[in-house]
Amino acid sequence: MNVRNGGQRRVAITGMGTINALGHDVPATLEALREGRCGISQLDFRDVERLTIQIGAQVHDWTPENYFNRQQILLYDKFTQFTLLAAKQAVDQSGLEFQGDLGLQSGVVLGTAGGGLNTWDENYRVVYEEGKNRVHPFVVPKLMNNAAASHVSMEFGLRGPAFTVATACASSNHAMGLAFQMVRSGATKAMLTGGSEAMLCFGGVKAWEGLRVMSKDACRPFSANRNGMVQGEGAGVFVFEDWDHARERGAEILAEVVGFAMSSDAADIVMPSAQGAERAITGAMNDAGLKPEEIGYINAHGTGTAANDKTECAAVAHAFGHHADRLMISSTKAMHGHVIGGTGAIEMLACIMALRDGIIAPTIGYEEPDPECALDVVPNEAREAKVDAVLSNAFAFGGLNAVLALRKA
């Protein structure tokens, strides 16, 4: 049972960590997902009064001083801080120590879209608005998109592959897919993977306002009266580990990663394509050797925009045929917001909860059925259900699609 698909290694998830608007760790987040709690509120940061969009799923009560010393805070953008906190939780849970050979055989691949966007924002303000001609020496090492991955590698001694993937809203899924492939192929024994985003600052939200796809009042995925997405922030980090390695040391296996596929629409920079999404969904099932009937739950991309939700439902309906009416599909973005490059990582928690705990996180904010989204979207309340296999969808601006398949451990 240790290998599958012609000699490939099996991949276990042995640790998970997070910080997001729903909680500063996994238990708090899972409780909020079970209760259908909404993490969206009035945004609180400098110049927010100049924004048209003033709501978001912001991490509240964040005091980096509780986790990092003064020198570290000077060097870590918020997206790195979030990542390091989530990574520590994940590694602690896994029980792995990366001294010696294991460190050489392990790495980190993370997703982010904006990287150190708060650092860009603060320092542009200093030089343009305040007219200063000098910036702090750590601006570049703080803002670079690979900063979080590099600090994770240093913190835990991961000396194998380490890099960052930036594919907008699919970044985390692409990152986790690559980590999965590396462990499955035997290239690495363990990978820290997932992603983070900290884009809730004046410049970050102002940029999104320009596209006019943001909601001013709420995120209502799949609901006929939905009127746009709501941004969130946070991180999710997981330990993907060679199955035999995990079994031999007696680690608790939270779920098994069994498939991954990616596709490109090659069509439009912002409008999604049902065909492109469907190819990634079908591809992930094929890669996993799963039949459509075996999938019990899909964590949707479900942004709450007019375009995404109907396109995603069309893709799922086509990919699953009759089974589309039997499976459950929910978007948890109405709770934790759209965490952009980190969103797939936070949504992975809902997938693990479905498989391990038999609880399906709901689509909250659901008010009116939409004939173009006529699937079981688990409206407003969590549901108990036994599922053996799940998918996690991510479809990014740029037409980049990435879908992961997981199985109960």
Next chain:
Amino acid sequence: MSDEMRTRIREIIAEQAMLEPEQVTDDATPEALGIDSLGMVEAIFALEEEFDISIPFNANEPEASEFDISTMGAIIAAVERLVADKAA
């Protein structure tokens, strides 16, 4: 409102749609002129910049927005109203 202003609005929309201003007739719909949702967002931005106004428009629910984009005539009238409100 002045003809000059209506002409300027037509020019701005025409530029976005890569058409001649005369083709932006009052009864033309965005679809008929080949203006998709991203094109409409661009045109609205250009109109806001030109006249220093804020146009209430959400690409997710164009029909529910206070800003009527069903035809070019409706857009021109709505921009005129916003400019007049600003002056008032």
